[in-house]
Amino acid sequence: MDKTMMSFAETSSFSQLIQEFNNCIQLQYNGELKIKNVNGKVYTFYYRLGRIVWATGGEHPFRRWHRQMEQYCPQIDIAQMRSQFMDLSIDYWEYYILETLYSQQKINRETVNSVTENTINELLFDLIQEAKYGEIHYERQQQIILDSPMSFTNVQMALQEMQQLWQAWSAAGLAKFSPNLAPVVCQPEELQQQVNPQIYQMFTSVMTGKDTLRDLAIKLKQNVLPVTRSLLPFILKGVIELIEVPDLPMLQLVHSKNNSSSAPKSPLVACIDDSPQVCQMLEQIxxxxxxxxxxxxDSIQALPNLIQNKPEIIFLDLMMPVINGYEMCTQIRRISAFTNTPIIILTSHDGLLDRIRTRVIGATEFMSKPITVDKIMAVIRKYVHSATQ
Structure with a gap:
């Protein structure tokens, strides 16, 4: 069955969700179990003989993968991974990376098991929280996808552990707070009056709204429950706020260590687009x-990022929330450093008026979606002099 044509089954309550996992165990199921919330977020569990061998999707897949690598594979230099090593066109790209690292003897079976177990546990916990507060839908697609799984998870044990963690999370007064939210100090003066200088310095340095509660727990080498529980009094008083943050773009992970390199830097290309799919595709190209x-x-963060990094060419989506492409292009052109920087407008609206308007606001060119390798590379070679021919 074509994945684009698959429809999700009837709404499932929490108890029905647990029953679905149990059914897969009893049937010794082989294939995918896809679970979807009302907002379209999809969790995918891969089964062999009734046991989960991998899971993906949900909230922040790149952040989650980065946490696993940081915690269990600190010896792996993410910056050294080649682009072909990360095939984002497959849903289970994280598993493919693990499989490759294992085949190259860069990680052992114990590491694979740890990353797999932790990944599945995070997704199960998030799914339990979804099921408690909203409708979810599920469906199966019976086909063997991961034919030689590296790890098998005891589903009943994993579910039991995550339900116990959820009960502890709820008992701590955290039921409505997702561990995927990021803490940020929003009343520093009030915080300074409530804690000693050492704690104040630590809070203000790590709680900047960039790291989620799970990210923060890894950095502090603690479990996410006690970390979040310790912040709850400050959250309830409004001193610390939990905010939603976007996923990390894959390339930020790959190139995060390159800034310290003494080697000549290749040209930097900026992509401002609220679509993760477009960003990932352009990133791969x-x-x-x-x-x-x-x-x-995030269009709100665009100007500070551009000023800090000074890209040689900018691809800019026309239709974005908060600040659209017209407004963004106008703001960019007001900055002297970007007076002559090529700005390529990306849009699915290819009308004459749109083209005229983009020229008036200072855009260099207009590119229709969907983007392709040929389109992107042609415009880069046209405007970036150091581009490879």
Missing amino acids: LVKNGFRCLIIQ
């Missing part, structure tokens, strides 16, 4: 052709 890429999905 650029990396495979030897370029660095600055991905910006």
Whole structure:
């Protein structure tokens, strides 16, 4: 069955969700179990003989993968991974990376098991929280996808552990707070009066709204429950706020260590687009052709990021929330450093008036979606003099 045509089954309550997992165990199921919430977020569990061998999707897949690598594979230099090593066109790209690292003897079976178990546990916990507060839908697609699984998870044990963690999370007064939210100090003066100087310095340095509660727990080498529980009094008083943050773009992970390199830097290309799919596609094209890429999905953060990184060319989506492409292009052109920087408008609206308007606000060119390798590379070679021919 074509995945684009698959429809999700009837709404499932929490108890029905647990029953669905149990049914897969009893049936010794082989294939995918896809679970979807009302907002379209999809969790995918891969089964062999009734046991989960991998899971993906949900909230922040790149952040989650980065946490696993940081915690269980600190010896792996993410910056050294080649672009072909990360095939984002497959849903289970994280599993493919693990499989490759294992085949190259860079990690052992114990590491694979730890990453797999932790990944599945995070997704199960998030799914339990989804089921408690909203409708979810599920469906199965029976086909063997991961034919030689590296790890098998005891589903009943994993479910039991995550339900116990959920009960502890709820008992601590955290039921409505997702561990995927990021803490930020919003009343520093009030915080300074409530804690000693050492704690105040630590709070203000790590709680900047960039790291989620799970990210923060890894950095502090603690479990997420006690970390979040310790912040609850400050959250309830409004001193600390939990905010939603976007996922990390893949290239930011790959190139995060390159800034310290003494080697000549390849041209930097910026992409401002709220669509993760467009960002990932452009990222793949650029990396495979030897370029660095600055991905910006939040339009509010676009100008500070551009000023800090000074890209040589900017791809800008026309239709974005909060600040659209017209307004963003106008703001960019007001900055003297970007007076002559090529700005390429990306849009699915290819009308004459749109083209005229983009020229008036200072855009260099207009590119219709969907983007392709040929389109992207042609415009880069046209405007970036150091581009490879």
